[in-house]
Amino acid sequence: MNQKPHEDQVYIEALLKNDSKVLSKIYTKFSYKIVSFVKNNSGNTDDAQDIIQETLVTIYHQAKEKNLILTCPFDAYFFLLCKRRWLNELKKRGNNRVTIVEEMTSITEEQEQQVEETEIFELQHQLFESKFKELGKKCQELLKATFKIKSMEEVAKFLGVSYGYARKSKSECMGKLTQLVKNSKEYHRIKS
Numbered sequence: 001m002n003q004k005p006h007e008d009q010v011y012i013e014a015l016l017k018n019d020s021k022v023l024s025k026i027y028t029k030f031s032y033k034i035v036s037f038v039k040n041n042s043g044n045t046d047d048a049q050d051i052i053q054e055t056l057v058t059i060y061h062q063a064k065e066k067n068l069i070l071t072c073p074f075d076a077y078f079f080l081l082c083k084r085r086w087l088n089e090l091k092k093r094g095n096n097r098v099t100i101v102e103e104m105t106s107i108t109e110e111q112e113q114q115v116e117e118t119e120i121f122e123l124q125h126q127l128f129e130s131k132f133k134e135l136g137k138k139c140q141e142l143l144k145a146t147f148k149i150k151s152m153e154e155v156a157k158f159l160g161v162s163y164g165y166a167r168k169s170k171s172e173c174m175g176k177l178t179q180l181v182k183n184s185k186e187y188h189r190i191k192s
Contacts, residue, residue: 008074015060026056030075034082042090048082051089055081062121080115123190131180139173146170 014022031052038048055078062068070077132140145155156166181187 004071006070006072006074008072009070011074012059012063012068012070015056016063026074026078027052030078033075033079037079037083038086041086043086047086047089051082051085055085058118058122058125061125062118065125066121068118077115077118080112081118084115084119120190123186127181127184127186127190128177131177131184134180135173135177139169139176142166142169143173143177 011022011026013019014026031048034052035045035048038051039045058081059068059078132143135143142155142159145158146152149155149158152167152170153163155170156163159166161169
């Protein structure tokens, strides 16, 4: 399925380039709706700013790591992500009896799918991060080096070990990380 990028892909590109002009445009153009939603639903302006910031970081990571192609308007996609993040935050805080004040907006199947992809990406990212922290210090150090430095020869030199040892260790550490991820409850929840 070859998806044609929406014209709002410019916002994704701006995030990747850290284009401050377009980033401030995102805030002025789209944040009022999110601030209003959060304030109408047991939150305040600071909560809304946190939600906006965290969502932009997630979008940035997905764009960088998975080459995110926006197929729907940024406004709807961004709002829906922020809204769901806020509702999850309320759930975490134990505000079960909160009355959600909904603005009537129709959500297209495409917007829903785009948001779900981002949420799954974020869950995978969080799972990876938490399992990475469970690895031993040596494995973490080696894997961090391989994420930054692409050449295994340079990684070996950087860590002061032989090339063969670096390759073997990387393989073992990735194996451990993969097992930690696959054995977790979160992994099975994300898969289903």
